[in-house]
Amino acid sequence: MKTSFRDFQHSHYEDLFKETTESESKHSMWIARDSFLRDKWNSEHEGLAGPSQTASPQLPDSIQIVSERELAQLAQVRPLIFSVREQSAIKDYFKMFQKKVEGYEIIQEFMNLEYENLPGEFNSGNEPCNRDKNRYRDILPYDSTRVPLGENKDYINASYIRITNDGEEYFYIATQGPLPGTTDDFWQMVLENNSNVIVMITKEIEDRIVKCHHYWPISLKTPLELKNCYVFLENYQILQYFIIRIFQVVRKSTGTRHSVKQLQFTNWPDHGTPASVDGFIQYVRYVRKSHLTGPIIVHCSAGVGRTGVFLCVDAVFCAIEKNLSFNIRNIVAQMREQRHGMVQTKEQYCFCYKIVLEVLQKLLTLPDR
DSSP states (O other): OOOOEEEOOOTTHHHHHTTOOHHHHHHHHHHHHHHHHHHHOOGGGTTTTSSOOSOOOOOTTOOOSSOHHHHHHHTSOOOSOOSHHHHHHHHHHHHHHHHHHHTTHHHHHHHHHHHOOOOOOOHHHHSTTTGGGOSSTTOOOOTTTBOOBTTTTBOOSEEEEEEEETTEEEEEEEEOOOOGGGHHHHHHHHHHTTOOEEEEOSOSEETTEEOSOOOSOSSSSSOEEOSSEEEEEEEEEEOSSEEEEEEEEEETTTOOEEEEEEEEEOOOOSSSOOSOSHHHHHHHHHHHHHOOSSOEEEESSSSSHHHHHHHHHHHHHHHHHTTOOOOHHHHHHHHHHHSTTSSOSHHHHHHHHHHHHHHHHHHHTSOOO
């Protein structure tokens, strides 16, 4: 597994925004960053962390964000208590899920979910002024759970999702991949919800179709300038299954900054689901470890299929860790009550079971603790 990482410090942020007007701040920032980066970087690496990449040579003086050893450890989902009683419960789950797989019960379970009538209104997404903000005409947020922007509660195609399980609650925002015209809105949502993690489960282009706008800086040298803020790419690391990017989002009006970690899974095929579950397990676990504040923001292209798989698997892993019971069907049903079509296909639904079965099977090989 090869990694690639670049890093620079933003100790000059305070100087850029101190006692200046907005226009003066902008001018000072560009001068300061241009001179700073000319001295520090060679132009040959300008675009390395821009588009989705899964392979890159090790760069000199690189510093890892996460090690291969740490990722391997994270992939080992372990309950807090693992006595004989807990082992027996894990074994029962494994047998039940295995029986469902062998008897094609999972597909029937998914079909039953499809037939459930979920009342909900999509008035905001269907308003003429908001139609161009939707990537797909048939994927809209419910009015009751949509994420409002600003004092006017402006529209973005995004939904609050709360999954409750055995007394625990997990909080997310499920959203579509940003469009060129909604990139400002997307970063506004990140800031207003104080979210420190963005989960991206798509490439920008798949099967020659644009799935998501490139909504982050193309290179380390040039920040992305938006209406109300600048987004700086501060560091990144390219791993076998996903890319880590660390951003500093700086408000133009105040100079305050917010650190955001974007984790882009790059191993999902153009069609179907990943052949191996190991990389996705690592990915989900590292996202959970990275989460500090606000709801975890999750998007693929439409914000329902792969996004739903991630939310389901993350909730199940949290339950296993805390020795709590869980029910995949109930988790998916909860998500669908809050955003239409979560876990979109039967293949994705089966993939949720496949991932959990793999984790349970590994747990059964562990000795008593």
